[in-house]
Amino acid sequence: MATEIMGGRMLLAGEWIERTEQINVYNPENNEIIGSIPAGKAEDMNDAITLAQEGKEIAENLSIRERMDILNKAATYIEDNLEDFARTIALEGSKTINEARSETKRAAETIRISAEEARRLTGESINFDQMPGNTDRMGYYFRFPVGIIAAITPFNDPLNLIAHKIGPGIAAGNAVIIKPATETPLSALKMAEAFMYAGLPHKILSVITGRARDIGDVLIESKEVNMISFTGGMETGEKIAKKAGLKKLSMELGSNSPAIVLNDADLHEAAVSTTSGAFAAAGQNCLSVQRIYVEEDVYESFKELFLKEVKEVKTGSKLSESTEMGPVINEKEAERIEKWVKEATEAGALILSGGTRKGAHYDPTVLENVPESATLVKEEIFGPVVLLFKVKNLHEAIKRSNDVNYGLQAGIFTANVNAALKASKKLRVGGVMINDSSDFRIDAMPFGGIKGSGLGREGVEYTIKEMSEERIIAFKILDEDE
Ligand code: NAP
Secondary structure (H helix, E strand, C coil): CCCCCCCEEEECCCEEEEEECCCEEEECCCCCCEEECCCCCCCHHHHHHHHHHHHHHHHHHHHHHHHHHHHHHHHHHHCCCHHHHHHHHHHHHCCCCCHHHHHEEEEEEHHHHHCCCCCCCCCEEEEEHCCCCCCCCCEEEEEEEECCEECCCCCCCCCCCHHHHHEEEEHHHCCCECHHHHHHHHHHHHHHHHHHHHHHHCEHHHHHHHCCHHHHHHHHCCCCCCEEEEECCCHHHHHHHHHCCCCEEEECCCCCCCEEECCCCCHHHHHHHHHHHHHHHHHCCCCCCEEEEEEEHHHHHHHHHHHHHHCCCCCCCCCCCCCCCCCCCHHHHHHHHHHHHHHHCCCCEEEEECCCCCCCCCEEEEEEECCCCCHHHHCCCCEEEEEEEEEECCHHHHHHHHCCCCCCCEEEEEECCHHHHHHHHCCCCEEEEEECCCCCCCCCEEECCHHHHHCCEEEEEHHHHCCCEEEEEECCCCCCCC
């Protein structure tokens, strides 16, 4: 089945609309224009919010069965048009075609899990009589939608991160307004196409394209919007949180994740896993491995195995079946990465591999001897750069892993169950992977970070909880005449 091309239009409350002013969408690999989208303005966002007030009533009144049917139909549409969705992701973003296919499959799965979880949107009975004086009360709570969800998404997973907001949003009975990243809006519009095909009633969903500076504040500051579900950088998250006022916030932010390699680890496995964790999606993944702490007696052996793996990462054109790593999202970002690496080398760091840039392509890069004060250690690089550190023992590895303002996920490689347990207790993160890198996620698990990595948890079941609210129903049993 062929899909419609949605270039040039955005979705306002279920209607595809055009605007004269357009923003070009580029392929970062060659700067070719691959499409365009309306440059939405504050009035468009205001219209979306006004119409979503009707949309939230319609969404709330959809039965669970209707929500499930729509979600399942949308998932089938994505599966049936997998190659088309994958090409869109690969063209507008920086993923290779194989990475894009895998994201498309996951997005369909996320929507299907949402359909399944809609069934479990339940409450439970409450024992009011645990407090003295309440023996004549009975009741329960049930979950109700929060109303209007503002979903703001980043460029790096342009389809599945939309799925993580729209699927649970609809399963929980909300209206959803999506503001996709300006660099990768076409995947979001394709997701909207799937929901329109699936028969989602109009007014429940809007995808308003445009620059954050034109449409961001209207959405964030609106008193009609009940929840902001944001995925993106820490600085943006902080700005949004300051402006949002009294509304629910879910913040999925960045990280500079650590991996710990102990001297009893399977070093080959650790090298393969951390290479993939560091360079998948050209390192533009919130879960990317950025800092690797290796026990000193195996440091040299690990380094050798790791560098061998890194040299084998095939870079090149994103649409080629054999490419494993494409460019970063634009040349400006590649230049920033280059600058951070230069700052580190000027402070004494050594480049073991890579360190070169051509346009938006930055080679898989490994450094050692990076001083603790370097931006590369403290901040999120969000590019294909990884740092190796020698540590004395697990204690030092944990301490240094925690010594940053992020805490999304971490990995530890060891055969020692005690060390694994200790790390899982002491690492200040949202998830610890044993014998795997931080770069592991399934869409049904609770996912999120602490510190600068976020607030709340995504993962369909958990998002549905965040996107719904408990309402208590308490009956007082009155005496009847005997
Ligand atoms: P970003 O610059 O923070 O942008 C994310 C989204 O926020 C975009 O849609 C952007 O719109 C919008 N935005 C920017 N400034 C805004 C403002 N003042 N008000 C309202 N919206 C605003 O992030 P990015 O560069 O696209 O993505 C990379 C970041 O996302 C990394 O830090 C990565 O770790 C994080 N991330 C986290 C997770 C997670 O689940 N924890 C997953 C993926 C990515 P414009 O495009 O129009 O600027």
